[in-house]
Amino acid sequence: MLTFMASDSEEEVCDERTSLMSAESPMPRSCQEGRQALENGEGAAQWRGQESEEDHEEDPDRYACSGVPGRPPGLEEELTLKYGAKHVIMLFVPVTLCMIVVVATIKSVRFYTEKNGQLIYTPFTEDTPSVGQRLLNSVLNTLIMISVIVVMTIFLVVLYKYRCYKFIHGWLIVSSLMLLFLFTYIYLGEVLKTYNVAMDYPTLFLTFWNFGAVGMVCIHWKGPLVLQQAYLIMISALMALVFIKYLPEWSAWVILGAISVYDLVAVLCPKGPLRMLVETAQERNEPIFPALIYSSAMVWTVGMAKLDPSSQGALQLPYDPEMEDSYDSLGEPSYPEIFEPPLPGYPGEELEEEEERGVKLGLGDFIFYSVLVGKAAATGSGDWNTTLACFVAILIGLCLTLLLLAVFKKALPALPISITFGLIFYFSTDNLVRPFMDTLASHQLYI
Amino acid sequence: MTAAVFFGCAFVAFGPALALYIFTIATEPLRIIFLIIGAFFWLVSLLLSSFIWFMAATLTDNKHEPRQRDLLIFGVLISVLIQEMFRFAYYKLLKKSSEGLKSINPGEKAPSMRLLAYVSGLGFGIMSGVFSFVNTLSDSLGPGTVGIHGDPPQFFLNSAFMTLVIILLHMFWGIVFFDGCEKKKWYTLLAVLLTHLLVSALTFISPYSGLNLVLAYIILVLTGIWAFFVSGGSCRSLKLCLLCQDKDSLLFNQRSR
Numbered sequence: 001m002l003t004f005m006a007s008d009s010e011e012e013v014c015d016e017r018t019s020l021m022s023a024e025s026p027m028p029r030s031c032q033e034g035r036q037a038l039e040n041g042e043g044a045a046q047w048r049g050q051e052s053e054e055d056h057e058e059d060p061d062r063y064a065c066s067g068v069p070g071r072p073p074g075l076e077e078e079l080t081l082k083y084g085a086k087h088v089i090m091l092f093v094p095v096t097l098c099m100i101v102v103v104a105t106i107k108s109v110r111f112y113t114e115k116n117g118q119l120i121y122t123p124f125t126e127d128t129p130s131v132g133q134r135l136l137n138s139v140l141n142t143l144i145m146i147s148v149i150v151v152m153t154i155f156l157v158v159l160y161k162y163r164c165y166k167f168i169h170g171w172l173i174v175s176s177l178m179l180l181f182l183f184t185y186i187y188l189g190e191v192l193k194t195y196n197v198a199m200d201y202p203t204l205f206l207t208f209w210n211f212g213a214v215g216m217v218c219i220h221w222k223g224p225l226v227l228q229q230a231y232l233i234m235i236s237a238l239m240a241l242v243f244i245k246y247l248p249e250w251s252a253w254v255i256l257g258a259i260s261v262y263d264l265v266a267v268l269c270p271k272g273p274l275r276m277l278v279e280t281a282q283e284r285n286e287p288i289f290p291a292l293i294y295s296s297a298m299v300w301t302v303g304m305a306k307l308d309p310s311s312q313g314a315l316q317l318p319y320d321p322e323m324e325d326s327y328d329s330l331g332e333p334s335y336p337e338i339f340e341p342p343l344p345g346y347p348g349e350e351l352e353e354e355e356e357r358g359v360k361l362g363l364g365d366f367i368f369y370s371v372l373v374g375k376a377a378a379t380g381s382g383d384w385n386t387t388l389a390c391f392v393a394i395l396i397g398l399c400l401t402l403l404l405l406a407v408f409k410k411a412l413p414a415l416p417i418s419i420t421f422g423l424i425f426y427f428s429t430d431n432l433v434r435p436f437m438d439t440l441a442s443h444q445l446y447i
Numbered sequence: 448m449t450a451a452v453f454f455g456c457a458f459v460a461f462g463p464a465l466a467l468y469i470f471t472i473a474t475e476p477l478r479i480i481f482l483i484i485g486a487f488f489w490l491v492s493l494l495l496s497s498f499i500w501f502m503a504a505t506l507t508d509n510k511h512e513p514r515q516r517d518l519l520i521f522g523v524l525i526s527v528l529i530q531e532m533f534r535f536a537y538y539k540l541l542k543k544s545s546e547g548l549k550s551i552n553p554g555e556k557a558p559s560m561r562l563l564a565y566v567s568g569l570g571f572g573i574m575s576g577v578f579s580f581v582n583t584l585s586d587s588l589g590p591g592t593v594g595i596h597g598d599p600p601q602f603f604l605n606s607a608f609m610t611l612v613i614i615l616l617h618m619f620w621g622i623v624f625f626d627g628c629e630k631k632k633w634y635t636l637l638a639v640l641l642t643h644l645l646v647s648a649l650t651f652i653s654p655y656s657g658l659n660l661v662l663a664y665i666i667l668v669l670t671g672i673w674a675f676f677v678s679g680g681s682c683r684s685l686k687l688c689l690l691c692q693d694k695d696s697l698l699f700n701q702r703s704r
Binding site: 088425429432 | 501
């Protein structure tokens with residue numbers, strides 16, 4: 001079935017979206033010698049590392065090597081701290097938006113909470129008489145789903161290693177087409193049905209053709225950053241809604257748990273597929289794939305590099321092979337493909353640090369966060385407390401992950417901490433807090 | 448009920464908190480993060496207290512109504528205690544991280560403990576208010592008649608005002624509490640705990656009379672005044688603010704007399 005095949009490639013493609021990388025741009029060439037010590041990434045977590053303060057006193061040359069040479073010492077840490085908090089918010093906002101879209105849809109459109117069959121990846125049904133059988137079926141479903149994801153990821157890594165770029169790009173384009181056209185059509189149809197709004201076919205065709213075409217252009221080619229981010233959020237939400245609809249109850253929770261374990265293994269283990277993907281991309285100094293990563297940064301720099309050779313110093317960063325340890329060299333080269341410089345006639349403009357740095361989050365992370373919160377909203381008798389608790393838990397997990405990112409400065413899995421917190425809070429809020437709060441509310445007591 | 452009830456109660460309960468968020472917190476990323484961490488701490492305290500209540504309820508395993516109500520009162524009191532403990536824990540965490548921030552960033556101004564007290568209090572308050580009221584609010588969109596069995600018909604409005612008072616109180620308690628911890632005035636902590644217990648205990652009174660609401664608002668005003676003086680306000684600065692004068696003009700007025 002075509003729909004499911006799309007989700008097939010989407011899932012697998014979702015899967016190497018599940019790593020979190022920070023797009024901190026490397027230092028200019030003039031500061032290379034000072035940066036050697038910092039490249040290993042230790043002690044660079046300025047805004048958290050209590051242990052690193054003494055290091056900074058001893059190495060004054062480190063301070064000078066901020067993005068703009070000649071900055072006074074101490075400003076490096078200030079910049080890092082400001083970026084640290086700002087990056088967290090730059091990710092909170094899209095994650096929150098995606099969750100809001102998913103929760104709003106789940107609560108209003110009944111289609112996504114109705115049971116209408118299951119994906120072929122979860123063949124075992126959960127309509128069994130006994131609890132043990134149901135548990136067994138959900139575990140088997142999870143095993144099948146995870147093995148499909150693993151096989152697809154390995155296939156993708158193999159394709160990437162043997163440079164079958166055309167195949168990969170074709171695959172990605174087909175899956176984006178599916179999401180942007182077919183799933184949007186279904187979504188729009190269901191929303192119109194829910195609100196009992198009539199729409200004629202010409203209007204519908206015009207609307208969703210424009211939506212889909214602009215989406216394809218923005219995601220795979222060039223477009224304004226905000227529009228690209230909006231489209232990525234929308235396709236993540238659509239994908240999450242598909243998962244919420246088609247994954248059976250218990251299987252969904254077990255899959256969430258299993259996929260965060262898989263994410264941890266795939267990104268951190270030396271032979272993990274995602275790690276190999278990231279490392280191969282870094283070796284070749286290429287972007288991984290467009291349309292799989294949500295990027296929060298503005299990227300004016302590379303466009304300007306092409307116009308003004310005098311500012312090359314600051315702009316060789318993306319192609320610097322020495323920056324192996326920093327995660328950003330992965331992301332930087334993708335910028336010219338994703339973002340068109342807005343002012344092409346502006347040579348020699350000195351770029352501010354703020355514009356260069358950003359954090360990237362894989363789309364799979366958006367999808368699974370939204371699946372968790374959406375499932376919390378869908379199950380549970382119209383209880384908003386559970387949804388809110390999961391939401392806060394996921395944000396806190398994301399905060400902690402970003403903290404670790406600031407400490408370790410390499411690609412990290414974004415799923416484990418957030419999903420763990422989310423699952424703990426879902427089950428405990430649903431079973432413990434909900435009766436307590438309901439009883440309090442019925443007696444009108446306040447704590 | 449109607450959309451008017453829904454929007455009215457929503458804005459009564461959450462309007463001030465939303466305004467405070469938009470004007471003071473939304474502009475600074477660090478403050479947003481501390482707010483969410485504060486909300487998380489409150490959530491964890493609620494989790495712990497629900498767990499204790501649940502254990503107590505299942506262990507006693509008694510279906511008698513008065514017993515259940517006693518257990519509920521016990522649950523409420525334990526919950527208040529645990530919330531204040533978590534407020535203290537959050538204070539300790541902020542103290543540790545603030546020292547780290549200060550030593551690493553000599554140039555940049557780290558947020559002061561007073562600001563963090565306000566932000567954390569607001570975080571606690573917002574989470575507490577949302578958890579108390581959002582289910583009631585979503586029910587108010589559905590069909591029904593309030594008070595058809597003789598219950599007070601102002602149920603939604605009462606709940607909204609009570610939620611508002613709780614949110615603002617948490618904010619003031621946060622300020623006072625952190626100040627007490629900073630200056631090592633332990634009686635302040637005790638006072639905050641007792642006030643919180645008092646406000647929760649007031650809700651045990653039957654909601655038919657508006658007495659609990661009025662008393663809660665009186666406590667709110669008193670705590671607000673206390674927090675104002677604790678955070679460095681004075682009658683003089685209040686006058687300056689209300690008369691829209693700056694310091695120089697006040698001095699000028701005084702000199703010219």
